[in-house]
Amino acid sequence: MDVKHINAFVSGLLNVSNMLGINDIKRTGLAKNESLKTDNDVNIIIGLVGDLRGNVVLSLQEATACNIASKMMGGVPVEQFDLMPKSALCEMANMIAGNSVSNLEQAGSLVDITPPTLVNGRNMISMISQVETIIVQFAASEGTIAINISLE
Amino acid sequence: MSKDSYLSPFSLATSDVLKEMLDINIDGSETASEGDLFVSQGFIVVVGFTGGWKGRFFLDMSSETAIQIASLLTGDDYDSVGDEDVIMSGAEVANIISGNAITDINNSQPGLNIRLTPPSVFAGDGISMFNVRLSSSSALMQTNIGTIKINVAVEGGK
Numbered sequence: 001m002d003v004k005h006i007n008a009f010v011s012g013l014l015n016v017s018n019m020l021g022i023n024d025i026k027r028t029g030l031a032k033n034e035s036l037k038t039d040n041d042v043n044i045i046i047g048l049v050g051d052l053r054g055n056v057v058l059s060l061q062e063a064t065a066c067n068i069a070s071k072m073m074g075g076v077p078v079e080q081f082d083l084m085p086k087s088a089l090c091e092m093a094n095m096i097a098g099n100s101v102s103n104l105e106q107a108g109s110l111v112d113i114t115p116p117t118l119v120n121g122r123n124m125i126s127m128i129s130q131v132e133t134i135i136v137q138f139a140a141s142e143g144t145i146a147i148n149i150s151l152e
Numbered sequence: 153m154s155k156d157s158y159l160s161p162f163s164l165a166t167s168d169v170l171k172e173m174l175d176i177n178i179d180g181s182e183t184a185s186e187g188d189l190f191v192s193q194g195f196i197v198v199v200g201f202t203g204g205w206k207g208r209f210f211l212d213m214s215s216e217t218a219i220q221i222a223s224l225l226t227g228d229d230y231d232s233v234g235d236e237d238v239i240m241s242g243a244e245v246a247n248i249i250s251g252n253a254i255t256d257i258n259n260s261q262p263g264l265n266i267r268l269t270p271p272s273v274f275a276g277d278g279i280s281m282f283n284v285r286l287s288s289s290s291a292l293m294q295t296n297i298g299t300i301k302i303n304v305a306v307e308g309g310k
Contacts, residue, residue, distance in 0.1 A: 047200030047208075047269025055272060083189065083282070090284040114200030114269055115286055115307060117208055121192075121279030127239045128272040152270060 001151055004107045006134050009056060009149055012100030013138065016092060020072050025140035033133045038126050038148065042081070044093040045128065047114035052104070054151035055129050058093045062120075064143025065089050071142060081120065090116045096147075155289045158257075158306045159183060162209060163291045165253035166302050169245065170295065174224045178300075181293045188286060190303055192279040194218075195233055197246035198272045201254060204264030207286060207306035209253070211246040215275060217298035218242050224297075233275045243271040249302075 010027065017025045040059040048054050060068075062081045069085030070078040072092065078085050093116040101111050119126075129150035138145045163181065170176040190210065195218035197211040213221075215233040222230055222241035230238050247268075254266050288305035 045198060045200070045272055047202065049202050049267040049269055053269070055269060086282045087284050090282065094284075112202045112267075114202045114208060115206055115283060115305075117198055117200070118282040119198075119274055119279060120282065121274065121276050124274055124276035124279060125234045125239070126272070126274050127236075127243065129270055130240075131270075 001132065001134060001149075005052060005104065005109070005151060006136065006149060008103035008107060009096075009100045009147055010136055011103055012096045013145070013147055015099050016095045017140065019095070020068075020092065022068065022071060022140050022142060025138050027136065028139045028144070029137040031135040031137070033135060035127065035130050035133060035150075037128070038124075040146070041120060041122055041124070042089065043119045043126070044089060045117050045119065046093055046097045048111050048151070049114075050111040051109040052111050052151050054131065054149070056097060056100075056150075057128055057148040058096065059146045059148060061143060064145065067142035068092065086118050086120070090118050155183070155185065158205070158207075159289045159291060159304050161253040161256045162249065162302055162304050165249045165256065166211075166291070166293065166300070169249045169252060170300070173245070173248070174221060176224070176295045176297060179294045179296070181291055184290045184292065186288045186290055186303065188283050188288075190281040190288065192274070192281065193299070193301065194277065194279075195242060195275045196273070196279060196281065197242050198274070198281070199246055199250040200269040201250070201266050202269075203266040204261070205257075205266050205306050207304065208283070209246070209250045210281065210301075210303040211242070211249065212301040212303065214298050217300065218275070220297040221245060239273045239275070243273050247271045
């Protein structure tokens, strides 16, 4: 996996977060895994095809998701993780993917994305990709977010 | 785009693959329209596609059905849906079904050039899937190992 591909997603997430008013977001960690699994209860999957093939998953806790949705909607309190915050989170993931893909294009890779799918559930067992996955963690006052990048 | 034009290639591929690969007969099937929220029976595989059509395909079943499919494929017995073989078997079946369906669609409509993403699997209780502005259609297939449900959503599809 090429570092410029990872950076495209990292700056995609940071750009979009700043655009949405999440200004204090910081990169807190980087990890590598043999496969893509997640323990968080909200996961948004976006598939990649083209010069790169794989999945990118934005993974976070329900409470964080509600905080972000509230921020996106101008501070309206969001207590339940219903259709409204789900839709907001999908939109955010779509923006991040779109932003990242245009970063990738500048780096010389043409990639097409699938529409985001949000998966929500407790005690989930998941297997998203069997290939090496890079996990980049971020923290903001809304909570922590991880972006999982697995490219075949 | 009508619902039939995107659901039927997947229904056909599902019944073909179940029959040819696993010797599972479908006793009856019905279609249903769904909103943007889809609730899983316990085990769900997601395959995304993009190109001329953008959307995703779900293969959904209960944990018990997923375990039985894995047993049929490998000949071993499993007691948990968390077993890697069960998860991989589900992913593989969904990959073959969507591969066949997309090949069929690409062949009958040259120029669409649809491509698939690798499959993702989720298992657990109360899993729900959500897509913005994508309304989807399901086909429920009754088999002797339980109900197998497929769901297809295409951007711009009705």
